Amino acid sequence: MRRSPRPGLFSGSSSVHLGRPGNLPAELNRFIGREGELAALARELDDARLVTVVGVGGVGKTRFATHAAARVQDRFCDGVWLVELATVHDPALVDHTVAEALGIADATDRAPRAALAAHLAGRQLLLVLDGCEQFVEECAALARELLRRSPGLRVLAVGRRPLGVAGERRFPLGPMPEPAAITLFEDRAAAVVPGFATRPGTADRATVAELCRRLDGIPLALELAAGRLGALSVGQVLHRLDDRFELLTGGARGELPRHQALRTAIGWSHELCTPGERLLWARLTVFAAHFDLEAAEYICSGPDLPEREVLDVLTGLVAQSVLSREEHPTGVRYRLLDTVRMYGAGWLDSLGDTERMRRRHRDWYMGLATWCELEWFSPRQAEVAARIDVELPNLRAALECGLTQEDAHLGQYLAGTLWFFWVGCGRLTEGRLWLDRALELDTGHDEARLKALWVAGYVSLLQGDTVAALGALQECGDEAERTGSESAGAYALHRMGCLALVSDDMARAEELLRAALARYREIGELNSNVLMSQVELAMAVAFQGDVAGAVDLCQEVREICEDHGERWTLAYALYVLGFAAWTRGEPARARAFLEECLVIDHAFNDLVGTVLAVELLALLTAEGGDPAEAAVLQGAAGRIWRSVGLPLFGSRFFNAPHALCEEAVRGRIGAERYARLVREGAAMEPDAAVARALRGCRARPAAPGVRGAVEPVPAPTQQPAASPSASGGETAG
Numbered sequence: 001m002r003r004s005p006r007p008g009l010f011s012g013s014s015s016v017h018l019g020r021p022g023n024l025p026a027e028l029n030r031f032i033g034r035e036g037e038l039a040a041l042a043r044e045l046d047d048a049r050l051v052t053v054v055g056v057g058g059v060g061k062t063r064f065a066t067h068a069a070a071r072v073q074d075r076f077c078d079g080v081w082l083v084e085l086a087t088v089h090d091p092a093l094v095d096h097t098v099a100e101a102l103g104i105a106d107a108t109d110r111a112p113r114a115a116l117a118a119h120l121a122g123r124q125l126l127l128v129l130d131g132c133e134q135f136v137e138e139c140a141a142l143a144r145e146l147l148r149r150s151p152g153l154r155v156l157a158v159g160r161r162p163l164g165v166a167g168e169r170r171f172p173l174g175p176m177p178e179p180a181a182i183t184l185f186e187d188r189a190a191a192v193v194p195g196f197a198t199r200p201g202t203a204d205r206a207t208v209a210e211l212c213r214r215l216d217g218i219p220l221a222l223e224l225a226a227g228r229l230g231a232l233s234v235g236q237v238l239h240r241l242d243d244r245f246e247l248l249t250g251g252a253r254g255e256l257p258r259h260q261a262l263r264t265a266i267g268w269s270h271e272l273c274t275p276g277e278r279l280l281w282a283r284l285t286v287f288a289a290h291f292d293l294e295a296a297e298y299i300c301s302g303p304d305l306p307e308r309e310v311l312d313v314l315t316g317l318v319a320q321s322v323l324s325r326e327e328h329p330t331g332v333r334y335r336l337l338d339t340v341r342m343y344g345a346g347w348l349d350s351l352g353d354t355e356r357m358r359r360r361h362r363d364w365y366m367g368l369a370t371w372c373e374l375e376w377f378s379p380r381q382a383e384v385a386a387r388i389d390v391e392l393p394n395l396r397a398a399l400e401c402g403l404t405q406e407d408a409h410l411g412q413y414l415a416g417t418l419w420f421f422w423v424g425c426g427r428l429t430e431g432r433l434w435l436d437r438a439l440e441l442d443t444g445h446d447e448a449r450l451k452a453l454w455v456a457g458y459v460s461l462l463q464g465d466t467v468a469a470l471g472a473l474q475e476c477g478d479e480a481e482r483t484g485s486e487s488a489g490a491y492a493l494h495r496m497g498c499l500a501l502v503s504d505d506m507a508r509a510e511e512l513l514r515a516a517l518a519r520y521r522e523i524g525e526l527n528s529n530v531l532m533s534q535v536e537l538a539m540a541v542a543f544q545g546d547v548a549g550a551v552d553l554c555q556e557v558r559e560i561c562e563d564h565g566e567r568w569t570l571a572y573a574l575y576v577l578g579f580a581a582w583t584r585g586e587p588a589r590a591r592a593f594l595e596e597c598l599v600i601d602h603a604f605n606d607l608v609g610t611v612l613a614v615e616l617l618a619l620l621t622a623e624g625g626d627p628a629e630a631a632v633l634q635g636a637a638g639r640i641w642r643s644v645g646l647p648l649f650g651s652r653f654f655n656a657p658h659a660l661c662e663e664a665v666r667g668r669i670g671a672e673r674y675a676r677l678v679r680e681g682a683a684m685e686p687d688a689a690v691a692r693a694l695r696g697c698r699a700r701p702a703a704p705g706v707r708g709a710v711e712p713v714p715a716p717t718q719q720p721a722a723s724p725s726a727s728g729g730e731t732a733g
Helices: 033-045 061-071 091-101 113-120 130-148 178-192 201-213 219-230 234-239 241-247 264-270 274-284 293-300 307-319 338-350 354-375 381-390 392-404 407-417 421-424 428-439 445-464 466-483 486-502 506-523 529-541 548-565 566-583 587-604 609-625 626-645 653-669 672-680 686-695
Strands: 050-054 080-084 125-130 153-161 166-174 326-327 331-335
Touching: 033 050, 033 061, 033 166, 050 061, 050 130, 061 080, 061 125, 061 153, 061 407, 080 091, 080 445, 091 113, 091 130, 091 421, 113 130, 125 130, 130 153, 130 445, 178 201, 178 529, 201 234, 219 241, 219 264, 219 392, 219 529, 241 264, 241 274, 241 338, 241 428, 241 626, 264 338, 274 293, 274 307, 274 338, 293 307, 293 331, 293 354, 331 506, 354 381, 354 392, 354 407, 354 421, 381 392, 381 587, 392 428, 407 428, 407 445, 421 428, 421 609, 428 445, 486 506, 486 529, 486 672, 506 672, 529 548, 566 587, 566 609, 587 686, 609 626, 609 653, 609 686, 626 653, 626 672, 626 686, 653 672
Parallel strands: 050 153, 050 166, 080 125, 125 153
Antiparallel strands: 326 331
C-alpha cells in the first residue's frame, strides 16, 4: 500500500482531493473536535484491515468516519469510496449498492460480489461502509470475502454494532467531551443566531455547558438544540429538555430521516434490538447512574427474562452501543447515556412496569446497604467505602423511592443503615438531609424509626447541632424503653455520652459511655460503633487527667481492630494515643500515631477525624520549631472544619491544641504574618492540606511558651529532644 511520508497520517486535507479517485462528499460545515480519536482511528487503519466505528445513535459516527477517511486518503492510490447503506431496504441489494458506489458497470452474468472482487483485486483502496447495522450479516460476509481476495483493500465500517469478522478492530465512538461539545454547539448556534458566542466564566457559558451535559455531548442533539435558537433562548431550551424528544426535531433538509430528530435517531437503535434487548433496555432505565452486572441480573430479570439470560442480552446492548462498559476501581460497570435512558424509560412507562421496577431497585440497594453495614466491621472496610461511594446515585434513588412509597419504613431503615457512610466517609450534610426527611414520616415501624433517630442524633452532634442531637437521642431512648428495644437503647445511651463529650461534660460522658459499653456487652454487640464508644470513653478520661487509663482503653481497641481488620475506629484510637504521647512529651511518638491516623481518616474522607489530626499535628509542628508551617496547617484545618459544621464543637477540650498553637505562633511570628499564613492554608484543597501535614517537619527545640496542657490534663514530664539538624529558625510556610 502506498503511504504518505511520516509524520503524517493526518498530513492531508479534510476536503476531497481534486483528481484523486474516490467519492467522498465535501463537508458543508466545520468539523469540530475529536483530534485524538481521529489520530487513534488512523493508527487502527495502519494495523488492521477492517475497522468498525460503533456508537449510539446521533454520536456522529458517519461524519467522523468520512472526515477521518478524507484525512488519510493520500495513503490510498486508488482512492477512498463511501457506500451509504442507510437508504437500502433489501439485503439482497447490499452488493449492488457497493458496486454502484464504486462505479462498476458489469454487463456479464457474474454475481455482483464476484465483479467486486475482480475489480478490487489489484487496487490500493479504502472502502467506507456506512450504515451496516441493518444488514450486519450481509455486510460481514461481503467484507470477509473482499478482504480475503483483495490484499490492498481496507474497510472502514460504520454502524451501531460490530460485524463480528475475524481480524476486526472495534472502534467505539463516545459522546464529545464538554469543551468540544460547547464549541460545536456555539458554532452551529452562530449559523442560526449570527454572532452567537459566550465567554468563559460567564453565566451564559455555564448555561451552554449545562445544556451540553444534559444532552450527553451527542452531536446530533447539540445541533438540533442549536437549531431551536431561532425561537428560544439557550435557557429555554435547557428548561424544556425533560421533553427532549419532542423538542429536538427539525434537522437540515436533505438529511437522512434518522438525522432529523433525536427520537428517530435513538428509535432506530431500538428497532434494531431483539425483543429481549428492548425489554432489558427499558428495565435498565431504573438505574440512576452506572451499575454492575449483579444488580442488573437481580433487578431486571423475571419470567420473561430469566436471570441466566441477562448477561447475554446485556452483552448485545453493549455491542449495539446502547450501553457503555466502564472500568471502575470496584469492577466493570455499565451506563446508559441520559438520552438513551429517557427513551427506554418511555417504553417502561408504556409497559406499566415503572413502579414495580423502582421497588425492585430499592430492594436491591437496601440489601447492598445492609451487607455493607455488616462488612464495615471487617478487613473489607475500604472496599465497602469505595462501593458505597460509587453506588451513591443509585442509593439516592432507592432512598427517594423508599421515602415516597407506602412502605416508607424501608426508606427510614435505609437512611439509618447508611450511618457508616454519612459519618465515616464525610457525608454528614447529605446524611442529615435524608435522615430529617425519614423522621418526618410516621410509618408505624418502631425499629426503622429508632435506628434513624440514633443515627440522626449522631450526625447532628458531629455537625455541632446539639439541640437537634439531644432531641433525637432523647426520643430514641424513650421509645426504645417503651418498645423494649435493647439495641436502640444502647445506641441512644452511647450517643448521649458522645454528646456530653463534645459538650465538655466529661464526668457525665464517662458515666454514660461506661453504661453504654455495659449494655453492648449484655446484648453481645461488637462492631465499629461499640469500639468507638470505648475510644470516646478514653477521650473523656484523658481530658479528666487519666492519660494512662485512656491509653489502656485505646490499646485494647487497637488490638480488636487489628484482629477484625477494622481501620476507621482504629484511626480515632490512634488519635487518642497521639494525644497521650503529646501530653507525655513524646513528640516523635505522637507524630507517628497522628500521621497513621490521618492517612486512614483521609482515605475514608472522614472529615472530623482528619481535622482533629491536622490540628494536633499543627501544634506538634509549632513545638518542633516551625511556627509558620503550623499557622498554614491551622488555616487548612479551619477550612475543613467549615465542611463539617460548628468548628471544634465549641469544646475547650477539643479546642485546646488549636488554642495553644494559635497563642504560641502569634507570639512567635506576629499577628499580621499569622493571619496571612492562616489565609494561605485556608486556600488549600483538603488533599493538599493532608499532604502538607504528613510532610511534617523534623523535631526542633520547643520554643518557650509553646508547650502547654489542658487542665486538668497533667503537664508533660519532659521536653521534646532537639534534632541534631535543627536550626531553630522559622520557615516561610
